[in-house]
Amino acid sequence: MYNILICDDDRDIVNALKIYLSDSSYNIYEAYNGAEAVAVIGREDIHLVLMDIMMPEMDGISAMVKIREHCNVPVILITAKSEDSDKVLGLNIGADDYIIKPFQPVEVVARVRSQLRRYLQLGGGKVRPQSFTVGGIELDDISKTVTCDGQAVSLTPTEYEILKLLISNPNRVYSPKEIYREIWRENPVTTDNTIAVHIRHIREKIEINPAEPRYLKAVWGHGYMIQGDKK
Amino acid sequence: MKHWYRSLPIKIICFILCIVSLATVAVTVVGAILLANMQFYNKPKSALAEEYVYGRIYQDAYNIVFNALNGNENVAFTSDQTNLRYQIFSPDGDVIASNTPVVLKYDSKAWEYFRYCEVRSSDDGTNYIDLWSDRDDIDGENVYIFCAYINDSMAVDDIYALISRFIDIAYSFRYTIFPIGISALVLAFVFFIWLMCVSARRPRSDELHPGALNHIPFDLLLAFIVAMFVFAILATDGFYYYSDVGTAICIIAASFIAANIALGLCMSISARIKQRTLLTNTVTWMCCKFLWRILKWALAFLRRLLKGFGKVFRGIGGLFANIPLIWRTSLIILVVSLIELIVVLLSWWEPDNLILWWIAEKIVLVPIVMYSALFLRKLQKGGEALAKGDLEYRIDTGMMFWDFKRHGENLNSISDGMAAAVEQRLQSERMKAELITNVSHDIKTPLTSIINYAGLIAEEECGSEKHREYAEVLVRKSEHLKRLLEDLVEISKASSGNLExxxxxxxxxxxxxxxxxxxxxxxxxxxxxxxxxxxxxxxxxxxxxxxxxxxxxxxxxxxxxxxxxxxxxxxxxxxxxxxxxxxxxxxxxxxxxxxxxxxxxxxxxxxxxxxxxxxxxxxxxxxxxxxxxxxxxxxxxxxxxxxxxxxxxxx
CATH class of the missing domain: 3.30.565.10 (Histidine kinase-like ATPase, C-terminal domain)
Incomplete structure (x- = not known):
């Protein structure tokens, strides 16, 4: 049983999230502003926080700053603010994920699960040779397996090769041509969109929301990359 | 054959017929005039015969009597040479000359022609005579008598037979020539029209085929013809007086030639009119055109010349305008001053005094002008900055005075006003985008609940199928609303330029x-x-x-x-x-x-x-x-x- 704190000034949203998450058998704590959230975290052993930004008394950003002072519990910001600057600010002061309202409940549940796994793996996670880890993705080149948040993902050999290429060089942008050359060892046909299709398939398998990928990102007009962990 | 009437033979025939008709008209007109003059229309035939025969007899009588009285033989008047029969009686009543054996009585009634002859003897022995019809007109007793008649049988073909025949014919035709003349005139007219129509036309073609004649400039042709006539008249001048017959032949021939030429000319004119070259195909026209072209060319040349000068002047002006204002002013002052100096030096005034004055003037003037130029340069800089959109630029008006200061302040106010307006505009755009963003935030929170609870209803197991259906509609529509909101925010940002x-x-x-x-x-x-x-x-x-x-x-x-x-x-x-x-x-x-x-x-x-x-x-x-x-x-x-x-x- 994991303890999850949901913090939003809108009680209906808190209730809805509670309903969705209780299905997954989590223990839910509620808070309706930042101050309450900080108090709950000080009192209870919380494994994950879902927090709104715009709240009375103490907003989500201030609350998170306070939390981060003594605790590295995963925090997912859930907010109506969709600007890039808001996202960057939230992630920079220590949020682990960022969900924009209105959200898909399923996506929230998936992200909560993903964050919890990573949080728990963080302690017992050991780096094995011939394996690459980025976020919740782990690629083991010996067993030729890929796990996403601890769950095995079945990829085709080509998809596996592409993912391996990208994950072995995080943050490096590979153009479709380069990927083609690396995988097939031959020059590509210009108008071929094979790589793009494979990338989409991989994304569908490893991303919670393929439309807004966390790991396998497209740099439009350049190519693709795996976004590495922030140092 | 199409347009047979346009063929050359027909044209020639037509031409000849036209000329003939015209000649006929001329003849009838002349004949009618002559006949009228000869009184054919108001005298009976006998009277005409008497008149013209007697007229002729008078001429012959004179010759005969003259010959008889001067002892000459009348060889031309023998009975086998003339139809005139005569006898001359002496004052005594003796027959002294005769060509007829029949001796008639000395009686005026017995003879057709009866004249009294007065004889005057001259110094050289020649007798001159005068013929009178009345005895009372003669003084003295020496009176010869000439009696004559015309032999009616007209056995000899002489002048009397001719006259009598002429009178017979002319009399019988005196009225007939009018219809002949009129019909000839009509015919001439018809042929003329025909010729006009067919000029420059060919059979089997509807196009114009002007003859070689029509290529000659019209006025040149006309001048040539006129010159020819003048020459002909000058050449035949005097010929007139030699002989009636010659004159007549000359006139007829000239008329004939003139008629031919005139008709040809008419055809040419008609062809030219058809071609529309009557006026254009003339030397005069060409000359006018040539002159006009020269005039136009001259005008264009003049214009270009002026333009060229303008360009040169503008070029100099442009060069001048590119010199900075202060330098320009200096240059003007320099030039003006130099001119002044030269004028003053050349003047008959005392140069020493003038030079002092000149220096004094310059000492005052130059700083003022330079100062003005400096301010102008500052104002110009300010204006240029404003024109480029630099609304922050301020003209330093501290050192300026009068108009310069006012102008500088005006420019500054303009940039202030514009800056304010632009700022206001930008702010309102920004506010609009911000408003939309903020409102969308506020809408998103309740929308989140709607989406979530609609999802919950849809997943609720105790609900009926219909409940689920309705809930799905809610989910779908709220998703749509969500996308709408996102797009709205995006478009407001994109269109207001608030997007990085x-x-x-x-x-x-x-x-x-x-x-x-x-x-x-x-x-x-x-x-x-x-x-x-x-x-x-x-x-x-x-x-x-x-x-x-x-x-x-x-x-x-x-x-x-x-x-x-x-x-x-x-x-x-x-x-x-x-x-x-x-x-x-x-x-x-x-x-x-x-x-x-x-x-x-x-x-x-x-x-x-x-x-x-x-x-x-x-x-x-x-x-x-x-x-x-x-x-x-x-x-x-x-x-x-x-x-x-x-x-x-x-x-």
Whole structure:
């Protein structure tokens, strides 16, 4: 049983999230502003926080700053603010994920699960040779397996090769041509969109929301990359 | 044969007939006048015969009597040579000369012609005579008598027979010549008209075929003819007086030639009129035209000359204008001063005094002018800055005075006013975008609850099938609302320029491939075939990676949503000049009875697609984002073919 704190000034949203998450058998704590959230975290052993930004008394950003002072519990910001600057600010002061309202409940549940796994793996996670880890993705080149948040993902050999290429060089942008050359060892046909299709398939398998990928990102007009962990 | 009447023989015949008719007219007219003069119309025939025969007898009588009295033989008047029969009686009543054996009584009644002869003897012995019809007209007793008659049988063909025949014929024709003359006139007219019609015409052709004559300038031809006539008249001058017959022949011949030439000329005129060259094909016209051309050329030359001068002056002016204001002013002062100096030095005044004055004047004037120029330069700089849009620029008016100060302050106020207006405008744009963003935040929170609870209802197991159905509608519509909100925020930002754009070099071909890959599945789901083409060599453009993807996403979404099921979607990249051109073509599912402009307008959608998903902002956002990245987006609708063209400059 994991303890999850949901913090939003809108009680209906808190209730809805509670309903969705209780299905997954989590223990839910509620808070309706930042101050309450900080108090709950000080009192209870919380494994994950879902927090709104715009709240009375103490907003989500201030609350998170306070939390981060003594605790590295995963925090997912859930907010109506969709600007890039808001996202960057939230992630920079220590949020682990960022969900924009209105959200898909399923996506929230998936992200909560993903964050919890990573949080728990963080302690017992050991780096094995011939394996690459980025976020919740782990690629083991010996067993030729890929796990996403601890769950095995079945990829085709080509998809596996592409993912391996990208994950072995995080943050490096590979153009479709380069990927083609690396995988097939031959020059590509210009108008071929094979790589793009494979990338989409991989994304569908490893991303919670393929439309807004966390790991396998497209740099439009350049190519693709795996976004590495922030140092 | 078509137009047989235009053939050359017919023309010649016509010409001859016309001339003949004209001659006939002339003859009848002249004849009528002569006959009238000879009193044919008011005297009976006998009286005419008497008159003209007696007239002739008088001439012969004189000769006969003269010969008889001077002892000459009358050889020309023997009875076998003339029809005149005569006898001359002496004052004593003896017959002294006769050509007739019949001796008639000395009686005036017995003879047709009876004259008294008065004889006057001259010093050399020659007798001169006068003939009188009355005895009382003669003084003295020495009176001879001449008696004569005309032999009616007219046995001899002499002048009397001729006269009598002429009178017979002329008398019988005296009225007949009028109808002949009139019909000849009519004929001449008809032939004339005919000739006029057929001039310059040929059989078997409707075009004009002017003869060689018609190429000669008309006035030249006319002048030549006139000159010829004048020459002829001058040459024949005096010939007139030698002989009546000669004159007559001359006149007739001249008339004939004149008639021919006149008729030919008339034909030529008619041909020229048909050709419309009567006036143009003349030396006069050509001369006028030539003169006009020379005049025009001269005018043009003059104009060019003036223009050239103007250019030279402008060039000098332009050169001058490029010198900085202060230097320009200095130059003017220098020149003016030099001229003054020269004038003063050359003047008959005392030079020493004048030079002092000149120096004094310059000492006062030069600083003032230089000072003014300095201010002008400052004002000019301020104006230029303002024109370039630098609203922050301030003209330093501290050292200025009078008009310069006022002008500088005015310029400063203009820039203040403009800066305020621009600021206000920007602020209102920003506020609008902020308002939309904030309102959308406020809407999003309740919308989150709606989506969540609608989802919960849909998943509730105790509810009926209908409940689930209704809940699904709620979910779908609230999702739509969510997208609408996002688009609204985006368009307000994009159109107010509140969007941060980071342009980096992109490979347009890669972009095309990525778009094709991303949308492959959606196209397959909509039963569409996506066909992409791109050049072999990479095409690089400057674009914001995320924004350009948004453009493609919107356009491809549209194509997937609105394309005819089972049709093809073409996405192509071309290099056109210095531009990379993306073209997206698809066939619309519904009739696009809407103009591209209307389609581009925010919130306007194809009517028929209103029931399907999408909100019509997609195209508008795509266009705004494209323009923010320095590209352009055009839409064209050709029947059901929907075409979007994105153009980006190649780097």
């Amino acid at each position: 754009i980071v342009l980096t070099p992109c490979d347009a071909g890669v972009l095309l491939t990525q778009a094709a890959g991303e949308f492959e599945q959606r196209c397959q789901a909509a039963d569409l075939e996506l066909i992409t083409t791109q050049p072999e060599t990479p095409v690089r453009i400057m674009a914001d990676s995320r924004r350009i993807w948004r453009v493609f996403e919107n356009l491809m979404n549209n194509a997937c949503k609105y394309s005819l099921i089972g049709s093809r979607v073409y996405l192509s990249l071309e290099r056109v000049g210095n531009n990379a051109v993306f073209t997206l073509r698809n066939t619309s599912r519904t009739a696009l009875n809407i103009s591209p402009d209307e389609l581009m307008e925010r919130f306007v959608r194809g009517d028929a697609s209103r029931s399907t998903e999408g909100n019509g902002l997609g195209l508008s956002i795509a266009r705004s984002l494209t323009e923010l990245q320095g590209g352009s987006m055009d839409i064209s609708i050709d029947g059901d073919l929907f075409k979007v063209i994105l153009t980006f400059p190649i780097i």
